[in-house]
Amino acid sequence: xxxxxxxxxxxxxxxxxxxxxxxxxxxxxxxxxxxxxxxxxxxxxxxxxxxxxxxxxxxxxxxxxxxxxxxxxxxxxxxxxxxxxxxxxxxxxxxxxxxxxxxxxxxxxxxxxxxxxxxxxxxxxxxxxxxxxxxxxxxxxxxxxxxxxxxxxxxxxxxxxxxxxxxxxxxxxxxxxxxxxxxxxxxxxxxxxxxxxxxxxxxxxxxxxxxxxxxxxxxxxxxxxxxxxxxxxxxxxxxxxxxxxxxxxxxxxxxxxxxxxxxxxxxxxxxxxxxxxxxxxxxxxxxxxxxxxx
Amino acid sequence: xxxxxxxxxxxxxxxxxxxxxxxxxxxxxxxxxxxxxxxxxxxxxxxxxxxxxxxxxxxxxxxxxxxxxxxxxxxxxxxxxxxxxxxxxxxxxxxxxxxxxxxxxxxxxxxxxxxxxxxxxxxxxxxxxxxxxxxxxxxxxxxxxxxxxxxxxxxxxxxxxxxxxxxxxxxxxxxxxxxxxxxxxxxxxxxxxxxxxxxxxxxxxxxxxxxxxxxxxxxxxxxxxxxxxxxxxxxxxxxxxxxxxxxxxxxxxxxxxxxxxxxxxxxxxxxxxxxxxxxxxxxxxxxxxxxxxxxxxxxxxxxxxxxxxxxxxxxxxxxxxxxxxxxxxxxxxxxxxxxxxxxxxxxxxxxxxxxxxxxxxxxxxxxxxxxxxxxxxxxxxxxxxxxxxxxxxxxxxxxxxxxxxxxxxxxxxxxxxxx
Numbered sequence: 001x002x003x004x005x006x007x008x009x010x011x012x013x014x015x016x017x018x019x020x021x022x023x024x025x026x027x028x029x030x031x032x033x034x035x036x037x038x039x040x041x042x043x044x045x046x047x048x049x050x051x052x053x054x055x056x057x058x059x060x061x062x063x064x065x066x067x068x069x070x071x072x073x074x075x076x077x078x079x080x081x082x083x084x085x086x087x088x089x090x091x092x093x094x095x096x097x098x099x100x101x102x103x104x105x106x107x108x109x110x111x112x113x114x115x116x117x118x119x120x121x122x123x124x125x126x127x128x129x130x131x132x133x134x135x136x137x138x139x140x141x142x143x144x145x146x147x148x149x150x151x152x153x154x155x156x157x158x159x160x161x162x163x164x165x166x167x168x169x170x171x172x173x174x175x176x177x178x179x180x181x182x183x184x185x186x187x188x189x190x191x192x193x194x195x196x197x198x199x200x201x202x203x204x205x206x207x208x209x210x211x212x213x214x215x216x217x218x219x220x221x222x223x224x225x226x227x228x229x230x231x232x233x234x235x236x237x238x239x240x241x242x243x244x245x246x247x248x249x250x251x252x253x254x255x256x257x258x259x260x261x262x263x264x265x266x267x268x269x270x271x272x273x274x275x276x277x278x279x280x281x282x283x284x285x286x287x288x289x290x291x292x293x294x
Numbered sequence: 295x296x297x298x299x300x301x302x303x304x305x306x307x308x309x310x311x312x313x314x315x316x317x318x319x320x321x322x323x324x325x326x327x328x329x330x331x332x333x334x335x336x337x338x339x340x341x342x343x344x345x346x347x348x349x350x351x352x353x354x355x356x357x358x359x360x361x362x363x364x365x366x367x368x369x370x371x372x373x374x375x376x377x378x379x380x381x382x383x384x385x386x387x388x389x390x391x392x393x394x395x396x397x398x399x400x401x402x403x404x405x406x407x408x409x410x411x412x413x414x415x416x417x418x419x420x421x422x423x424x425x426x427x428x429x430x431x432x433x434x435x436x437x438x439x440x441x442x443x444x445x446x447x448x449x450x451x452x453x454x455x456x457x458x459x460x461x462x463x464x465x466x467x468x469x470x471x472x473x474x475x476x477x478x479x480x481x482x483x484x485x486x487x488x489x490x491x492x493x494x495x496x497x498x499x500x501x502x503x504x505x506x507x508x509x510x511x512x513x514x515x516x517x518x519x520x521x522x523x524x525x526x527x528x529x530x531x532x533x534x535x536x537x538x539x540x541x542x543x544x545x546x547x548x549x550x551x552x553x554x555x556x557x558x559x560x561x562x563x564x565x566x567x568x569x570x571x572x573x574x575x576x577x578x579x580x581x582x583x584x585x586x587x588x589x590x591x592x593x594x595x596x597x598x599x600x601x602x603x604x605x606x607x608x609x610x611x612x613x614x615x616x617x618x619x620x621x622x623x624x625x626x627x628x629x630x631x632x633x634x635x636x637x638x639x640x641x642x643x644x645x646x647x648x649x650x651x652x653x654x655x656x657x658x659x660x661x662x663x664x665x666x667x668x669x670x671x672x673x674x675x676x677x678x679x680x681x682x683x684x685x686x687x688x689x690x691x692x693x694x695x696x697x698x699x700x701x702x703x704x705x706x707x708x709x710x711x712x713x
Contacts, residue, residue: 002530003530006526007523007526010522010523010526013522014520014522017520118358118359118362119359119572119573119575119576120543120546120573120575120576120577121575121576122546122575122576122577122578122579122580122581123578124578124580125550130553130554131553131554131556132554132555132556139555139556141522141551141554141555142554143550143554144522144554212550213519213520213547213550213551214519214543214546214547214550215519215543215545215546215547215576215577216576217359217543217576219356219543223517223519223543224519254520255522255523258523258524259523259526259527262486262512262513263486263512263513263514263515263518263523263524264486264513264514264515267515
């Protein structure tokens with residue numbers, strides 16, 4: 001019973017980290033068919049934003065809260081710059097975007113190395129997040145609870161924005177049928193740009209969350225980009241709720257297999273499961289319903 | 295249309311992830327040309343008033359973060375030796391090459407340094423895979439490599455001088471220390487590659503012979519960042535101490551998780567063998583303060599020789615820089631080579647090898663002496679604790695230098711490990 005609760009919590013917690021890393025990607029990948037390899041570096045930029053914010057403000061508690069919106073803006077601006085300078089020239093050419101953003105990710109990593117140095121840096125967690133919290137006889141790390149709540153909040157905010165705002169309607173229309181959306185008077189270019197801002201901004205938020213978990217170094221992004229793409233592919237391209245289900249499924253699967261075997265075997269088995277799943281359902285858990293003539 | 299586009303995107307993403315995974319696994323190719331024919335005649339030029347030596351470190355790639363520091367201390371040593379008149383009256387002329395964190399590139403660059411640059415000796419390497427890739431190159435060309443990092447032992451070559459610790463100078467003293475502290479059970483956590491696996495084999499043999507129970511053994515892939523499950527297993531096993539052989543960034547995630555779960559060094563210490571002064575800041579002093587580490591050198595060693603070394607290093611590279619064990623072992627290696635050459639009265643490899651045994655140097659860590667049989671160095675083992683200042687303070691010392699025993703032949707319980 002102990003193990004059951006602990007491992008389910010660890011799985012959900014791992015899933016929430018995956019979700020934060022993948023949520024923005026699910027949006028941009030789905031909307032524009034752009035494979036953004038630099039998404040990981042936007043996460044890294046968010047993490048370094050938290051580091052800089054804390055150095056400027058000094059207080060760990062305040063800076064964590066303040067750095068969330070700042071990191072969202074930093075990630076968002078990086079995304080818009082990337083979109084406006086490079087990506088808008090190569091929509092519908094996913095392989096080209098892959099190569100270009102791969103190059104951008106290398107440039108951003110080197111930039112981080114030059115600015116912050118090759119050694120990792122640390123963002124101390126605020127006092128109210130240190131140590132475990134006791135609930136019903138189990139102890140849960142506060143940082144992981146915080147990340148879980150943050151991931152849920154990010155998802156709820158994004159889902160609400162997509163469902164209830166005018167921008168959200170324009171995004172959904174563009175995802176479902178770009179030419180028709182355009183003929184209906186939607187500026188898909190402006191929509192794309194805003195989508196990229198939000199998606200990349202979410203990467204920045206993920207970066208802040210990751211400072212509570214692991215190392216903040218120039219190669220932070222490379223640790224998460226593969227997992228983020230896996231979540232998006234398994235969830236179904238362009239599917240926010242698919243990403244949620246995929247992230248938590250993968251998180252729980254990883255933690256369960258890891259508990260009864262080892263971390264290395266768990267990684268391999270989760271990969272094997274994904275490959276098997278994509279054989280049966282290549283479009284992922286959910287798929288975009290469209291009336292367009294494919 | 296959308297569907298076919300997403301299919302394409304799916305395929306692209308799948309290709310991409312596969313490629314990424316492959317590249318993340320890194321090159322595991324061994325260098326070609328092992329055990330070749332008799333050595334080619336040496337092309338080392340000793341006629342002028344300069345002698346060439348090679349520095350071969352990863353200046354780029356994932357190991358650059360560690361190996362650049364070794365390059366810095368090697369450069370300092372060369373500068374100091376030149377300022378003091380050089381070796382046998384000749385100034386050192388350094389040829390620096392980048393091993394780029396790839397074993398195959400280490401092998402190629404070693405070949406280049408020996409054959410085209412005609413260096414008298416090469417200093418560098420860090421990972422065991424880079425050393426294993428270079429070993430046949432140095433043997434077939436009959437040249438010399440000075441390797442500065444602690445490693446898993448079970449190796450010796452007449453062409454390599456190992457100036458970092460072998461297992462009986464770091465891991466076994468760490469176990470002796472734990473035993474003295476009354477630890478009766480251990481949990482082993484390591485990265486999934488050669489050093490931790492070999493180290494844990496030795497630890498398990500030691501534990502079996504010394505009545506210590508090993509309560510669990512977990513390996514995480516290199517670069518693993520989610521330690522929730524592993525730390526939960528550690529907590530539930532309730533061992534007296536954790537022996538940590540994780541490498542790189544994984545340490546950050548591990549120690550953050552350890553603290554998050556409320557585990558403390560007082561309740562269950564984690565002794566580490568690859569966390570030095572530079573890594574402490576990145577892990578976060580708060581997350582690791584009070585935890586023990588095992589090495590042979592700390593920046594805080596209070597001797598005039600070390601103070602001079604630390605001051606010279608900070609003067610050259612900046613007051614915020616710290617010195618660490620591999621940097622010190624690399625620094626010492628250049629002076630040891632100088633000692634061997636001067637004892638031999640020649641730069642000739644065979645003469646240096648013959649003269650090597652017994653050469654000693656008053657290093658920042660204390661006096662180190664070359665063992666002529668296995669080309670390792672007698673070193674003093676030190677257990678330190680990480681202080682709130684981010685530096686490591688000596689807590690326990692073996693007292694005297696420990697003779698290197700890479701094959702652990704003098705430990706009855708270790709028989710069978712080397713085979």
